[in-house]
Amino acid sequence: MSFQRPRGTRDFLPEEMRLRRELEQRVCAIFRSFGYLEVATPTFEHLELITAKSGEEIVERLYSFQDKSGRWLALRPEFTAPVMRMYVNSLQSAPKPLRLYYFGPCFRYERPQSGRYREFWQAGVELIGSATPEAQAEVLALADTVLRELEVSYELHVGSVGVLRKLLACHGVGEEEQVRIMGMIDRGEMLRAEDMLKELGAGEVTATLRSLTELRGGAEVLEEAAELLRGCGDALKELHRLGEVLEALEWYGVRELRVNLGIARGLDYYTGMVFEAYVPSLGAEKQVCGGGSYSLAEVFGGKPVPTSGFAFGFDRLLLACSQKPAQERRVMVIPLGVEMLKEAVGIAGMLRSRGVSCELEVMRRRLGKALAGADARGVSHVVLVGEELRQGKVVLRDMHTGEQREVKVESLPEVLSSA
Numbered sequence: 001m002s003f004q005r006p007r008g009t010r011d012f013l014p015e016e017m018r019l020r021r022e023l024e025q026r027v028c029a030i031f032r033s034f035g036y037l038e039v040a041t042p043t044f045e046h047l048e049l050i051t052a053k054s055g056e057e058i059v060e061r062l063y064s065f066q067d068k069s070g071r072w073l074a075l076r077p078e079f080t081a082p083v084m085r086m087y088v089n090s091l092q093s094a095p096k097p098l099r100l101y102y103f104g105p106c107f108r109y110e111r112p113q114s115g116r117y118r119e120f121w122q123a124g125v126e127l128i129g130s131a132t133p134e135a136q137a138e139v140l141a142l143a144d145t146v147l148r149e150l151e152v153s154y155e156l157h158v159g160s161v162g163v164l165r166k167l168l169a170c171h172g173v174g175e176e177e178q179v180r181i182m183g184m185i186d187r188g189e190m191l192r193a194e195d196m197l198k199e200l201g202a203g204e205v206t207a208t209l210r211s212l213t214e215l216r217g218g219a220e221v222l223e224e225a226a227e228l229l230r231g232c233g234d235a236l237k238e239l240h241r242l243g244e245v246l247e248a249l250e251w252y253g254v255r256e257l258r259v260n261l262g263i264a265r266g267l268d269y270y271t272g273m274v275f276e277a278y279v280p281s282l283g284a285e286k287q288v289c290g291g292g293s294y295s296l297a298e299v300f301g302g303k304p305v306p307t308s309g310f311a312f313g314f315d316r317l318l319l320a321c322s323q324k325p326a327q328e329r330r331v332m333v334i335p336l337g338v339e340m341l342k343e344a345v346g347i348a349g350m351l352r353s354r355g356v357s358c359e360l361e362v363m364r365r366r367l368g369k370a371l372a373g374a375d376a377r378g379v380s381h382v383v384l385v386g387e388e389l390r391q392g393k394v395v396l397r398d399m400h401t402g403e404q405r406e407v408k409v410e411s412l413p414e415v416l417s418s419a
Ligand code: HAM
Pocket: 077, 078, 079, 080, 081, 108, 110, 115, 116, 117, 118, 119, 120, 121, 122, 124, 125, 126, 266, 267, 287, 288, 289, 290, 291, 292, 294, 308, 309, 310, 311, 312, 313, 314, 315, 316
């Protein structure tokens, strides 16, 4: 009997795994450079945690199941709800703000295609405990820094669900309906949203909503938006807040962004500023990052706390990285004959103890075949242990250039470290 992987999942072979780990380390190092600390949560949670406020979009795509005791559980589709649950359980009294980051697999029952999987990885942050424009701008600036440092060609779009929701509230649309309308805007179903507004007796807001969600451009767009929102004080207040975030973003050096009031996000918990980053070269699944300001702690029984965050779709980020990381150094120690085996084992052990990873040739191949094998395995440097050992030396071969030279055994770790 032969088995295939479940649809929408992937195996990662060593070369891909190396690239993934390298990218993970680069991204997480940038998170840490802004003062974020790593956390981890379980892969599955109580189903209600996820259904509480994540939105139709995600709830329809959950992997949920009942365990042997009849509890309903779900594989996490994202980290924000689990991290906020963890915050309410264990971190509410910790000094604010809290800067947390995470990296790990998420699960959504989606129609698989390039860049869209049923098991995918997210790398994200949550900044808990500050509602200031500079805190919100920091989160955005962090996402921007990652994309810039990875030399990805991207677009950053910033909007505000706060503005959209308050506009709807101003026309008598209740919270629950607001949420449904946000979902429709997010899926590009503008006509459906307009029909629903008409049914709710708020047909007069449809023209304004449409004009607002079509606005795109620099900070000057805010003036046009203010015109559209005239008479709706709460929505104007939200717009002013967005303006303050945009101003703070200038201080962070984030200038290449577009104001896009059509961003509604597919998750229900956002309250104010929202943003998305796109890499156009990725085609249909071009959204590499999404986030914004939200309120969730009170939904999980905690005190309300202002929070902002984002998550990168790590797999998409990897696809977007044009720059391949530098070739890794990979060392193999080859004994020239069985009689040198013991010495070769010793030299390999000495290298490892001095911080140089290496593998040993254990196939007893002749030199030519051993070198061909090393080449095929992507080895960059070979240490040949032969008769030179009598003078305390080995032969070091650079597999890329084919160049060989004798090196004293005691200086081998330094030579290889700088190779
Ligand atoms: P999200 O937009 O649902 O937001 O997901 C974040 C990112 O995960 C997306 O921008 C996308 O790159 C990636 N992603 C989503 N679904 C898939 C999939 N099926 N295959 C591959 N990549 C995917 C959130 O999850 C929020 N928790 C972000 C956040 C954090 N907001 C505040 N804090």
